[in-house]
Amino acid sequence: MLIQNEIPKEDLDYILEPFKEEDNKEKNNKQIISEKIIAIIRDAKGNIIDKREQKMRSLTQYFLALMSIPIIGTYSNASSTTATGVLSNVLGLPSQVSSAGNALINFDTSIQLGSGIQSFTPTLNSLSAPITNGTGTGQLIYYTSSVSYTNNSISILIIVSNSSGNTINVSEIGLIGTIYIGYWSGAYYTNNYSYLFSYDTFSTPISIPNGGVATFQIIITFSG
Amino acid sequence: MMIGSKVDYDISNLYIPKDSKEDIDYQKSFNATLTIIVRDKDGKVIRRHKQKSHSPTANFIGLMLPATWYNTTGKTFTLTSTSNSTYNYAPYGPNIMYGINYPNSNSNQQTYLINIMVGSGSNSNPYSAINLASPISNGSGTGQLLYMTPNIPTGITINDNQAYFITSQSFINQSGGTVNITEVGIVINLGIHDSANYQDFTASVLTWYDVLSSPISVGSGQSIVIYYTFSVNA
Numbered sequence: 208m209l210i211q212n213e214i215p216k217e218d219l220d221y222i223l224e225p226f227k228e229e230d231n232k233e234k235n236n237k238q239i240i241s242e243k244i245i246a247i248i249r250d251a252k253g254n255i256i257d258k259r260e261q262k263m264r265s266l267t268q269y270f271l272a273l274m275s276i277p278i279i280g281t282y283s284n285a286s287s288t289t290a291t292g293v294l295s296n297v298l299g300l301p302s303q304v305s306s307a308g309n310a311l312i313n314f315d316t317s318i319q320l321g322s323g324i325q326s327f328t329p330t331l332n333s334l335s336a337p338i339t340n341g342t343g344t345g346q347l348i349y350y351t352s353s354v355s356y357t358n359n360s361i362s363i364l365i366i367v368s369n370s371s372g373n374t375i376n377v378s379e380i381g382l383i384g385t386i387y388i389g390y391w392s393g394a395y396y397t398n399n400y401s402y403l404f405s406y407d408t409f410s411t412p413i414s415i416p417n418g419g420v421a422t423f424q425i426i427i428t429f430s431g
Numbered sequence: 432m433m434i435g436s437k438v439d440y441d442i443s444n445l446y447i448p449k450d451s452k453e454d455i456d457y458q459k460s461f462n463a464t465l466t467i468i469v470r471d472k473d474g475k476v477i478r479r480h481k482q483k484s485h486s487p488t489a490n491f492i493g494l495m496l497p498a499t500w501y502n503t504t505g506k507t508f509t510l511t512s513t514s515n516s517t518y519n520y521a522p523y524g525p526n527i528m529y530g531i532n533y534p535n536s537n538s539n540q541q542t543y544l545i546n547i548m549v550g551s552g553s554n555s556n557p558y559s560a561i562n563l564a565s566p567i568s569n570g571s572g573t574g575q576l577l578y579m580t581p582n583i584p585t586g587i588t589i590n591d592n593q594a595y596f597i598t599s600q601s602f603i604n605q606s607g608g609t610v611n612i613t614e615v616g617i618v619i620n621l622g623i624h625d626s627a628n629y630q631d632f633t634a635s636v637l638t639w640y641d642v643l644s645s646p647i648s649v650g651s652g653q654s655i656v657i658y659y660t661f662s663v664n665a
Contacts, residue, residue, distance in 0.1 A: 214597065214658070221479055222466045222597065222658050242460060266460045266663040268587045268594035277487075277494040277638040278661065279583045279598050280619050281533050282541035290534045292585030293596060303534045309624040311530030313522035315498040327665040329587075329594035354500035359558070361496060387498075389528040390535065397528060405460075429492050 242266070243426040244380060244407060251418030259413060263425060268329040269402035272297040273314060273384060281312060300388065300400060308391025314384055316404065317352040318365040318423055321379040324408050332403050334381045342370040347415065360428040367423070369415045376412040381405060382425050464660040465615060465641050472652035482644045484659065486557030491638040494531070498523050512634035513562040513618060520623060520632075529631070532622035540622035540633050544581050547600040547657050548637075550614040557640040563616050571605040576649065578602060595662035602657070604649045612647040615657060616640040 214222070242263030250256050275293045283289050294300045304310035322345070323335025340349045347367040355362045363382065369375050382405040389397040405425070415421050463484035471477050493508035501507070507519035522530045532542045551574075552564025569578040579601040587596050598617075604610050617639035623632045639659070649655055 214599065217476065218466075218468050218656065218658065221468070221481065222464065222660055224481075226481070226483070264460050265665045268589065268663065271461075271587060271594055271596065271661060271663045274495065274661065275584075275596060276531060276542075277491045277619065278544070278617055278659070280541070280543035280621075281531060282543040283534075283583065284580070285541060285543050285545075285620070287541065287543070288534050288536055291583055293583075293587060296586040300533075303536055305536045307537060309537070309540070310533040310535040311522075311528060311624055312533040313498055313528065313530035317499075328592060329589055329663060329665070352499060353503060354497050356496055356500050359492060361492075361500070363497065363499075387528060387530070388533055389530065390533075395528075429487050429495075 241428045242405070243424075243428075245424040245426065246377075246409075246413055246421060248413060248415055248421040249419060250416055253420075256416070256419070257413060259409065261407070261409070263405055263407050265327040265331075265406045267331055267403055267405060268297060269332070269384060270382075270404040271329075273386070273402075273404070276312070298386065298400065298402065300386065304388065304390050306390040306392035306396075310388060310390040312386065312388050314386045316354070316363050316385075317383045318363055318425060319381045319383050320347065320365075320367065320377045320423065321381065322376055322412075324378050325406075327406055331406050334379050334403070334406070336379075338375065338377065344371055344373065345375065346371050347375055360426055362424055362426045364422060364424045366420065367415070368420045369417050372417055374417060375415045377409065377415065377421075378412040379406065379408045380423060380425070381407075460663055460665070462660075462662045462664070463639075464658075464662075465643075466658040466660065467612075467643075467647055468656045468658075469647060469649060470654050470656075471650075472654075477653070478647070480643070480645070480647055482641075484639070484641050486560075486640045488560055488637055488640055489558055490561075490636050493520060494638070510621070510623075510632070510636060511561045512636055514634070515561060516634055518623065518632035518634070529623065532624055540624065541620060542622045543620050544583055544598065545618045545620050545635055546578055547581055547598070547659065548616045548618050549576065549602060549612045549657070550616070551611055553614055553642050554640060557642070560616070560637060560640045562637055563614050563640070565614075567610060567612065573606055573608060574610060575606050576602040576604055576610055592665040593662055594664070595660055597658055597660045599656055599658040601654060602649070603654045604651055607651050609651065610649045612643065612649065612655075614640070614642050617659065
């Protein structure tokens with residue numbers, strides 16, 4: 208009998224063992240989730256001056272923790288009133304909300320750009336040098352993020368413009384996630400928790416000239 | 432500042448540059464693996480099976496849609512239970528937040544993993560699957576397996592540039608005959624509420640589904656453990 212959270216070593220070794228080449232290569236290479244980043248940069252006259260498309264490489268443990276909700280739920284078990292360890296230990300969410308009404312969880316995403324570069328680790332929680340919103344030196348104006356959904360694909364898009372007076376170089380991009388926990392306790396309350404869901408760098412920085420506009424898209428496609 | 436028709440064109444046409452370079456060193460950043468260990472009545476391993484797991488269902492994808500999509504489009508996503516009841520999910524209303532039930536001292540409508548379900552059939556389209564094609568029920572009668580309590584992870588394990596969690600469940604065959612498994616799925620009890628403590632939807636929902644690349648036979652007295660491993664890596 209398997210004791211809670213105890214996996215026999217012989218099982219764990221086999222679980223973590225890499226697939227062998229002969230293990231049905233075609234099926235093993237089919238992606239569950241494919242991620243793509245698209246960037247289109249226009250100058251002040253609206254002419255396209257650069258365009259990029261690259262695979263997204265680096266989902267963090269925080270995105271994995273988010274995905275755990277449709278897989279293992281939010282409660283530890285059927286009779287529990289505490290959150291799963293993934294939610295409380297990895298995301299730092301409360302183990303339990305004390306309120307008169309039910310507590311609820313949902314999330315949102317947005318894109319952040321940066322001018323730095325750093326090595327990826329699954330625990331990365333911020334860009335190296337985030338480009339902030341504004342018209343000052345080194346800043347970009349971030350317009351409202353939008354999300355589209357078609358078939359199995361979710362696309363998160365942000366438009367930015369450069370009114371800083373100088374060219375801005377974008378070398379890193381992150382998918383920022385915000386998890387909301389709302390509850391009713393005489394009044395309605397919402398607590399926000401922010402995470403870095405993905406992190407990627409561009410092989411060469413993307414230059415946005417003064418007066419230029421750029422769209423950045425992150426597309427997540429589920430195999431289904 | 433030029434935020435006009437040309438940018439609108441970029442957005443509306445989901446413009447993908449034809450001459451952009453593909454990275455040649457790309458590796459999949461998300462993986463799921465389905466592992467099954469079969470043991471005899473003495474606990475000795477007699478078969479091991481491992482395959483890539485491929486198939487989040489439509490329910491899973493709907494639950495992974497960010498709130499902005501619901502807010503800006505005003506649309507809902509239709510979730511379907513294993514018994515084919517439906518709910519038009521939208522985690523935001525005009526004034527209040529909707530969402531999945533979160534642990535609460537006063538709540539008794541939990542969202543939790545019910546079972547890693549096993550079955551003896553096959554759905555041709557995992558995306559649209561709402562239940563296993565032929566679920567094997569819990570018990571010791573003919574064609575049944577005893578379902579033990581599922582194990583859920585207490586956290587995420589980090590190993591260099593990989594992060595993963597494993598969820599598992601054991602099954603014992605006391606049916607007196609051999610039981611063949613051809614399909615596996617993850618079924619959660621999903622509770623969705625509004626903020627006024629009104630219960631909108633609580634149901635069993637299939638969120639993940641796989642057909643085995645080769646059937647697993649569980650003889651009388653034998654047991655199996657099914658492990659789902661979900662990982663991200665750079």
